[in-house]
Amino acid sequence: MADIELSNVKKSYGATDVIHGIDWHIADGEFVVIVGPSGCGKSTLLRMIAGLERITQGDIAIGGQVVNKLEPADRDIAMVFQNYALYPHMTVYKNMAYSLKIRGVGKQEIDRRVKQVAEILEIGDYLRRAPRQLSGGQRQRVAMGRAIVREPSVFLFDEPLSNLDAKLRVQMRLEIKRLQERLGITSVYVTHDQVEAMTLGHRLMVLNNGHVEQLGTPIDLYENPATQFVAGFIGSPSMNFLDATMGERGQSVNFAADASLGLSGDYSDHEGKTVTVGLRPEHLEIADPSQPHTSLNVQVVEHLGADTLVHGAFSQDALELTVRLKGVQSFSRNEVIPLSISPQNVHLFDKTTGQRL
Amino acid sequence: MLKRVHFGPSALPYLLVAPQIIITLIFFIWPASQALYQSLLIQDAFGLSTEFVWFENFKELFTDEHYFGAFKRTIIFSFSVAALSMGFALTLAAMADRVIKGATTYRTLLIWPYAVAPVLAGALWVFMLDPTLGIFTYMLGSFGYEWNHKLNGNEAMLLVIFASAWKQVAYNFLFFLAGMQAIPKSLIEAAAIDGAGPVRRFITIVFPLISPTTFFLLVLNVVYAFFETFGIVHTVTQGGPAKATEILVYKVFNDGFIGLDLGGSAAQSVILMLIVIVLTVVQFRYVERKVEYT
Numbered sequence: 001m002a003d004i005e006l007s008n009v010k011k012s013y014g015a016t017d018v019i020h021g022i023d024w025h026i027a028d029g030e031f032v033v034i035v036g037p038s039g040c041g042k043s044t045l046l047r048m049i050a051g052l053e054r055i056t057q058g059d060i061a062i063g064g065q066v067v068n069k070l071e072p073a074d075r076d077i078a079m080v081f082q083n084y085a086l087y088p089h090m091t092v093y094k095n096m097a098y099s100l101k102i103r104g105v106g107k108q109e110i111d112r113r114v115k116q117v118a119e120i121l122e123i124g125d126y127l128r129r130a131p132r133q134l135s136g137g138q139r140q141r142v143a144m145g146r147a148i149v150r151e152p153s154v155f156l157f158d159e160p161l162s163n164l165d166a167k168l169r170v171q172m173r174l175e176i177k178r179l180q181e182r183l184g185i186t187s188v189y190v191t192h193d194q195v196e197a198m199t200l201g202h203r204l205m206v207l208n209n210g211h212v213e214q215l216g217t218p219i220d221l222y223e224n225p226a227t228q229f230v231a232g233f234i235g236s237p238s239m240n241f242l243d244a245t246m247g248e249r250g251q252s253v254n255f256a257a258d259a260s261l262g263l264s265g266d267y268s269d270h271e272g273k274t275v276t277v278g279l280r281p282e283h284l285e286i287a288d289p290s291q292p293h294t295s296l297n298v299q300v301v302e303h304l305g306a307d308t309l310v311h312g313a314f315s316q317d318a319l320e321l322t323v324r325l326k327g328v329q330s331f332s333r334n335e336v337i338p339l340s341i342s343p344q345n346v347h348l349f350d351k352t353t354g355q356r357l
Numbered sequence: 358m359l360k361r362v363h364f365g366p367s368a369l370p371y372l373l374v375a376p377q378i379i380i381t382l383i384f385f386i387w388p389a390s391q392a393l394y395q396s397l398l399i400q401d402a403f404g405l406s407t408e409f410v411w412f413e414n415f416k417e418l419f420t421d422e423h424y425f426g427a428f429k430r431t432i433i434f435s436f437s438v439a440a441l442s443m444g445f446a447l448t449l450a451a452m453a454d455r456v457i458k459g460a461t462t463y464r465t466l467l468i469w470p471y472a473v474a475p476v477l478a479g480a481l482w483v484f485m486l487d488p489t490l491g492i493f494t495y496m497l498g499s500f501g502y503e504w505n506h507k508l509n510g511n512e513a514m515l516l517v518i519f520a521s522a523w524k525q526v527a528y529n530f531l532f533f534l535a536g537m538q539a540i541p542k543s544l545i546e547a548a549a550i551d552g553a554g555p556v557r558r559f560i561t562i563v564f565p566l567i568s569p570t571t572f573f574l575l576v577l578n579v580v581y582a583f584f585e586t587f588g589i590v591h592t593v594t595q596g597g598p599a600k601a602t603e604i605l606v607y608k609v610f611n612d613g614f615i616g617l618d619l620g621g622s623a624a625q626s627v628i629l630m631l632i633v634i635v636l637t638v639v640q641f642r643y644v645e646r647k648v649e650y651t
Contacts, residue, residue, distance in 0.1 A: 099551035
């Protein structure tokens with residue numbers, strides 16, 4: 001059990017800065033997710049916590065102790081790797097017992113702990129097998145088992161599910177969440193998959209080019225994205241972004257002569273400014289034609305069963321827009337449908353900085 | 358039924374393999390068959406009378422204690438060369454694997470000895486350890502040790518072992534390094550997180566994972582020590598003193614071309630041929646096994 005404190009953590013390779021000063025406190029027992037596109041520095045940050053990468057500047061403390069100079073072995077952490085990194089020449093049992101043996105735990109105690117963890121993960125039948133005889137999902141479990149058996153104070157996960165097929169990924173995701181709740185061990189999880197991030201984390205860090213875009217709970221990030229990047233990254237299908245001009249006294253945004261949306265907040269400072277408007281596909285809905293509305297010219301319809309995705313052109317300037325409607329709905333090509341969105345679901349971003357207005 | 362592509366009768370395929378076949382016939386099959394034939398003959402030193410004696414030469418060899426002495430010496434020599442050169446190469450490779458800056462320079466320097474011809478490798482060591490002129494002899498002398506491989510058989514053996522092993526280190530190093538670099542980094546990192554230090558990681562993770570390479574090199578080094586060290590022995594000791602460094606290949610030369618016992622010498626080379634065939638089979642049978650890393 002331990003908390004993790006990052007203070008002004010930086011990493012550079014020569015003259016190239018990859019992590020630009022990160023401050024973060026991860027509470028004891030918390031499950032946090034670092035999410036971002038590939039190359040954003042999320043794995044590097046995790047490896048710095050693990051001690052596999054040197055920290056260029058700043059401090060990392062685990063359980064109140066600064067670990068900058070400590071070897072990975074002395075940080076009381078366990079890590080699950082993307083490719084599982086199981087020792088190919090050892091059986092599952094030996095893979096799990098390896099760290100305990102090194103720590104000088106007695107034979108009987110090793111046996112007890114390995115078997116107990118094997119039972120939790122339902123890999124008891126494979127203990128005598130070599131990793132190459134296991135399927136991807138089983139290897140994944142063994143890798144988790146190897147981490148759990150240590151009873152570390154921190155778990156680190158480096159994209160552990162990305163080598164699994166889609167169905168298994170959903171299943172393992174749930175298992176990881178259950179396991180973490182059961183064990184209550186502080187966990188840091190790195191992924192590029194926003195669904196994994198949203199479902200697993202108590203709190204998320206969205207990382208982009210080594211900068212923290214936003215920190216917060218999944219719902220916080222979804223409802224109040226701090227930047228256009230976060231808004232586009234969280235949610236599927238992604239948020240629609242449209243250029244527009246702020247209307248009179250900042251009470252509406254105008255896309256073109258024929259289309260505008262009303263706003264609920266006070267944006268009077270931004271009158272006449274060009275902004276980026278963000279609209280989530282699931283927040284757009286079919287309007288009552290008698291009420292004020294905008295129109296969508298339907299181009300492509302995708303049926304998902306539970307939902308229907310409608311792609312179309314919005315206004316005369318043919319701005320692309322995706323709408324997610326509940327249930328099965330049918331539209332023909334070039335059909336014009338009336339759309340509306342409630343004003344509090346309209347997100348506004350500065351066109352140049354991408355910051356939320 | 359499998360569908361196969363059939364080609365009409367044509368001379369082209371035979372023409373294409375002809376150079377290789379001709380070289381094999383002239384330089385391998387013909388001399389080998391000559392050796393086989395010669396091993397069944399006894400000829401006087403002047404080549405005036407030749408007698409076909411069936412396996413007389415072999416019978417004589419197997420009752421000759423000098424031959425068994427040479428056999429034993431060869432085995433000690435071969436395994437010492439293999440152990441020394443592989444041990445040294447493994448240490449160097451383990452260190453080179455950790456080097457990041459200047460890795461290429463380091464590697465290039467380590468590969469150089471391999472380009473040295475056996476005769477020259479022998480000559481280098483002879484100069485360095487010459488009983489009267491050698492720099493190492495001088496250094497050993499200042500520690501109170503008198504080195505003279507021209508008189509001391511054990512020292513002579515040590516010298517040929519060192520010279521032969523030294524030449525082979527570079528080759529072994531390359532293979533070990535390649536083997537180590539094929540091990541995924543994450544395995545080493547996982548072991549580091551599991552609490553294993555560098556030495557322990559090497560013993561419990563790296564070494565078992567490069568065991569196919571190790572086995573391959575063991576066979577290769579034994580073959581090298583058995584057959585390719587003639588030049589070194591010839592320049593360094595000529596098999597002496599008092600046959601202390603007379604290994605099998607050297608005895609073939611000595612008995613045949615110095616002693617002019619062509620039949621006996623041919624019989625010895627036939628036995629060597631059998632050994633190399635066995636070693637090759639072993640190598641092909643077991644070395645092809647691959648290790649999976651995931």
